[in-house]
Amino acid sequence: MAFVGREAELRALRDWWSGPVPRPALVWGRRRVGKTALIERFAAGLPRVVFHTGAGEPPAAELAQLSRAVARVFPDELRDLASNPYHDWHDALDHLARLASEEPVLLVLDEFPELISTSPALPGILRAFLDRSGHRTHLRLLVCGSAVRTMWSIQQTRAPLYGRFDLALPVYPFGPAEAAAMLPELTPAQRALVYGIVGGMPLYLTWWRQGESVAANLLRLAGRPGSPLLTEGRLIMHTEVGSGAQTAEVLHALAAGRSRHSEIQDVTGADPSRILDRLIEARLVERVLPVTDQPHRSRRRHYRIADNFLAFYLGPLLRHRSELERGQGETIMPAVVSALDDHLGSPWEEAFRDHLRRMARQGQLGESVVAVGPWWRADGGDEIDAVVMAEPGRTRVPVAVGEAKWSRRVDAVRVGKRLAPKAVSLTAQLGAGAPDPAGLRHVVCAREEVTRADPDMLTVTAADIFDPV
Numbered sequence: 171m172a173f174v175g176r177e178a179e180l181r182a183l184r185d186w187w188s189g190p191v192p193r194p195a196l197v198w199g200r201r202r203v204g205k206t207a208l209i210e211r212f213a214a215g216l217p218r219v220v221f222h223t224g225a226g227e228p229p230a231a232e233l234a235q236l237s238r239a240v241a242r243v244f245p246d247e248l249r250d251l252a253s254n255p256y257h258d259w260h261d262a263l264d265h266l267a268r269l270a271s272e273e274p275v276l277l278v279l280d281e282f283p284e285l286i287s288t289s290p291a292l293p294g295i296l297r298a299f300l301d302r303s304g305h306r307t308h309l310r311l312l313v314c315g316s317a318v319r320t321m322w323s324i325q326q327t328r329a330p331l332y333g334r335f336d337l338a339l340p341v342y343p344f345g346p347a348e349a350a351a352m353l354p355e356l357t358p359a360q361r362a363l364v365y366g367i368v369g370g371m372p373l374y375l376t377w378w379r380q381g382e383s384v385a386a387n388l389l390r391l392a393g394r395p396g397s398p399l400l401t402e403g404r405l406i407m408h409t410e411v412g413s414g415a416q417t418a419e420v421l422h423a424l425a426a427g428r429s430r431h432s433e434i435q436d437v438t439g440a441d442p443s444r445i446l447d448r449l450i451e452a453r454l455v456e457r458v459l460p461v462t463d464q465p466h467r468s469r470r471r472h473y474r475i476a477d478n479f480l481a482f483y484l485g486p487l488l489r490h491r492s493e494l495e496r497g498q499g500e501t502i503m504p505a506v507v508s509a510l511d512d513h514l515g516s517p518w519e520e521a522f523r524d525h526l527r528r529m530a531r532q533g534q535l536g537e538s539v540v541a542v543g544p545w546w547r548a549d550g551g552d553e554i555d556a557v558v559m560a561e562p563g564r565t566r567v568p569v570a571v572g573e574a575k576w577s578r579r580v581d582a583v584r585v586g587k588r589l590a591p592k593a594v595s596l597t598a599q600l601g602a603g604a605p606d607p608a609g610l611r612h613v614v615c616a617r618e619e620v621t622r623a624d625p626d627m628l629t630v631t632a633a634d635i636f637d638p639v
Contacts, residue, residue, distance in 0.1 A: 174372070175348035176208050179339060183212040186337040187310065192274075193300065194311040194334060198321035199341030200452065201409065202402075204372040205314055208341060209278055218243055219276045220266065224284030229258070232285060236262055244269060259292055263299045263309075270309035277309060282324075283317035293330040300334055318452050342453065343370030343477070346521045347528070351638035355380035358632035359578070359617045363510070365636070366517040369478030374402070385507050392487055392506075393499025400494065403483035406454075420445050424455065424475050425484035431471035446473060454480055461543030461557045462566070462600065478517045486513050515576045519544075519555045522574035522615045525635040526556055536569060538562045545571075545596055552595040556613065567605050568596060570628070572613030580616035582623035 186195045199205050206223075213219045220243050222236045237255035240262075241247070249265065256262040269275055279285060286292050296311070303309070313335075315321045324331050325338060344352070346365055352375040353361045363384065368374035377398055378387055392399040407418060416438050423437040434442045449455035456476040459468050475481040486509040487494075490502045523542050530539040538560045546553040558570035571593050573585050593607035613628040614620050620629035 173207060173211050174351045175344060176204070176211070176341075179208055179341060180212055182337060182339050183208075187212075187216070187274075187276075189336060191336065192305070192308060192310050193336040194296075194313055194331075195337035195339065196321065196325065196335045197312065197314040197339045197341060198318060199316065200318065200343075200371075201316045201405075202371045202373045203341050203343055205316070205341045206280060207372070209280070209312065209314060213276055213278070216274075216276055218270075218273065219278065221278045222280065224279065224281040224287075226284040226287050229289045232288070233258070233262060240266065240269075243275075259289065259295045260299070263295070263303075267299075267303050267307035267309050270307050272308070274308040274310055276312060278312045278314065280314045282313045282315040283320040284315075286320075293324055297330040297334060319448070322451065344372060344375070345370060345524055346635050347637060349375055350636035352376065353378065353380060354638065358636040361636040362518065362521065362617060362632040363514065365521065366478055366514040367482050367510070368399070369480075369482075369517075371479060374399070374479060384510075385503055388506060389499050389503050393494060393503050395495050395497055397494075397499075399479070399483065399487070400491065402479070403487065406477075406480060406483070416440060416442070417445050417449075420449070421455075421475065421480070421484055424473060425481065425488075429458070429472045429474060431473070434473070453477070458544065460545045461541050461559055462545060462568075462596075474516070476520075481517070482513065486510065511576060518576045518615075518617075519574045521635050522572070522630060523556050525630060526558060526572065526613070530558065536560060539569070540566060547595055547599065552592045554589070554592050554596065555615075557596065558611075558613075565603055567600070567603070568593075568610055569605075570611040570613055571596065572615065572628075572630075574615035574630075576617065578617050579619045579621060580614060582612075582614045582620050582627055582629065585614045586612050586627070 183195065197205055197209065213221070220239050222239050224232065233256040237251040241251040247269070256265065266275060266277055323329060325335065326332060349365045349370050350358070350361045352372065353364060356364065364375070364378050368378065377391055379390075391397055419438045420434055420442050423434045428434055428437060431442070434446070446455060450457060454475065454477045455473055457465070458472045458474050459465060459470055463470060475484065486506050490506060493502050523544070526535065526542045529535050530542060535558055539558055540561045541559040542556055544553065544555055545557045554571050555574045556572040557568050558572075559566050560569045561567075571589055573589060575585070589612055590607070593610050597604040597607045611626065611628060613630060614623065615630040617632050619631065623629045
């Protein structure tokens with residue numbers, strides 16, 4: 171599989187490697203997100219790399235495996251690591267430090283949470299080694315892991331490794347443009363559909379056979395007992411969010427459209443705040459506010475499932491899971507496919523907002539753009555899919571409003587007529603200093619074509635959003 175994207179992450183790793191102080195780097199992200207591929211890409215041009223992946227085995231077994239990895243990189247080393255493997259982590263680190271006394275060596279400890287599950291003293295051992303070795307070695311340590319909460323915890327104030335990392339790099343699922351680069355044989359509209367189903371996980375995107383129909387792909391990936399996407403859905407529920415019943419209830423409530431905190435609490439029968447915070451930390455859920463609200467001041471608590479695949483799994487797929495597990499995929503899959511148009515509206519709107527943010531970063535939406543997000547009135551009415559906010563002075567003001575429709579073709583005049591009164595509500599809420607709503611730029615988004623657009627209107631299609639980077 172060709173390596174795609176991750177240019178910013180690669181730059182960060184290369185900057186870390188070229189820095190003068192050999193302090194560790196930390197890379198973390200969910201399973202399947204491509205952390206190992208990123209590190210392998212970064213390390214490909216380095217002369218001496220020792221790569222060890224923790225397996226949760228007893229320390230002696232982990233150290234024996236590490237010894238073999240070191241022996242492969244240093245075949246002429248005087249110490250015979252086959253007959254005399256490392257007997258503890260102090261021994262391993264001190265030996266590697268000596269090997270890196272003249273030239274740099276990269277030591278990658280992948281799946282670090284698995285290592286500390288059987289060697290809980292390892293973070294403290296690493297801290298002592300770092301303090302002791304100082305500038306006397308060129309050993310560079312890169313710690314990587316998938317258990318997001320554990321990777322956060324080792325950076326906390328009271329953790330042994332607090333303050334010891336020069337780089338803390340999260341790796342997130344692909345956005346639309348990177349996902350598009352993995353689907354080169356599909357049309358932009360087809361890429362949008364696939365992204366709305368499986369999201370930005372690189373592995374899931376490789377599973378999609380670009381020469382087959384949507385129905386054929388879904389039957390193979392989710393329509394049979396033990397099929398990959400059914401398995402992945404269960405894996406996420408048990409490994410990323412835990413197997414607690416209340417956590418599942420929160421996610422099912424969100425998937426059913428209960429977005430308010432109070433609505434979720436009605437379903438679960440308990441305060442869901444801690445669970446929601448944990449899901450937000452894992453980037454499976456996000457808090458959604460009107461773009462005009464200040465997050466630290468707003469009392470509005472609305473939430474959505476932020477991961478496209480999880481939303482699909484808990485939505486169209488889970489409704490039929492029992493039948494799918496019984497082998498009824500061939501008869502059930504037409505119903506799943508027919509539900510896609512209703513389901514894909516939300517991920518399409520977020521892809522549209524993501525595209526506007528990318529345009530803002532490139533300076534294509536004017537100067538001083540500070541936020542892009544949805545907006546709605548306090549009573550829930552007059553919802554706008556995307557409002558572009560700028561801050562030319564000390565006051566935030568809207569400069570554009572936009573609507574995204576999961577339709578092949580959209581009439582810009584009709585959309586503009588619906589946007590105009592919503593823009594009036596938006597500026598009226600902002601009060602004095604708000605711009606004339608008639609002067610706000612309109613942005614209209616459709617999958618394939620926007621018709622009857624006037625010259626001042628910005629039009630967006632899947633060909634813009636899913637243009638490979």
